[in-house]
Amino acid sequence: xxxxxxxxxxxxxxxxxxxxxxxxxxxxxxxxxxxxxxxxxxxxxxxxxxxxxxxxxxxxxxxxxxxxxxxxxxxxxxxxxxxxxxxxxxxxxxxxxxxxxxxxxxxxxxxxxxxxxxxx
Amino acid sequence: xxxxxxxxxxxxxxxxxxxxxxxxxxxxxxxxxxxxxxxxxxxxxxxxxxxxxxxxxxxxxxxxxxxxxxxxxxxxxxxxxxxxxxxxxxxxxxxxxxxxxxxxxxx
Numbered sequence: 001x002x003x004x005x006x007x008x009x010x011x012x013x014x015x016x017x018x019x020x021x022x023x024x025x026x027x028x029x030x031x032x033x034x035x036x037x038x039x040x041x042x043x044x045x046x047x048x049x050x051x052x053x054x055x056x057x058x059x060x061x062x063x064x065x066x067x068x069x070x071x072x073x074x075x076x077x078x079x080x081x082x083x084x085x086x087x088x089x090x091x092x093x094x095x096x097x098x099x100x101x102x103x104x105x106x107x108x109x110x111x112x113x114x115x116x117x118x119x120x
Numbered sequence: 121x122x123x124x125x126x127x128x129x130x131x132x133x134x135x136x137x138x139x140x141x142x143x144x145x146x147x148x149x150x151x152x153x154x155x156x157x158x159x160x161x162x163x164x165x166x167x168x169x170x171x172x173x174x175x176x177x178x179x180x181x182x183x184x185x186x187x188x189x190x191x192x193x194x195x196x197x198x199x200x201x202x203x204x205x206x207x208x209x210x211x212x213x214x215x216x217x218x219x220x221x222x223x224x225x226x227x
Binding site: 059062104106 | 121152154156158163164165166169175205207209210211214215216217218219220221
């Protein structure tokens with residue numbers, strides 16, 4: 001069964017850092033684009049960052065570029081999101097999503113999300 | 121960055137009725153447009169890809185149309201489980217972006 005499972009969320013102070021992880025299983029990890037999407041409480045979906053199958057291409061939303069870094073460890077079947085200089089507006093549920101085969105943008109398997117709260 | 125504008129923000133309909141949701145892009149996205157459904161407390165689910173193709177397991181009452189800047193998601197006859205929030209997403213340019221969502225609620 002294809003699955004992705006996020007972890008690493010929690011409470012962090014403004015200006016702090018946090019690293020999210022996503023464990024993938026049931027598919028050939030290196031063959032698919034992986035994406036992070038977030039959702040602030042009561043708000044809509046916001047695309048955050050994506051990484052190509054081999055890890056050579058990374059893409060970011062304007063709101064996080066320069067502060068967040070997406071990466072993947074193929075032997076470990078793991079996706080990461082390093083978040084630095086966190087702000088209150090980064091408070092959200094962060095979803096990890098697997099790309100659909102042959103597509104750069106379609107997201108066909110989502111985790112249940114991990115909550116990040118930025119507050120003093 | 122391409123901006124997607126969905127309308128209406130909220131749509132109130134009854135089971136059995138037809139629902140028409142709109143998504144407009146600030147510039148052409150060709151056919152690189154997807155629709156997702158999100159129910160309360162759940163992760164989103166892919167419904168439609170490349171503007172008009174149903175994802176695996178999606179009922180035939182869901183259909184998508186459009187190209188360029190104007191897209192439509194149609195639910196031909198609403199079932200109780202269809203009341204949810206719907207998002208469009210473009211994949212033409214990086215960064216990919218989502219619309220702000222349309223909430224489909226029971227009238």
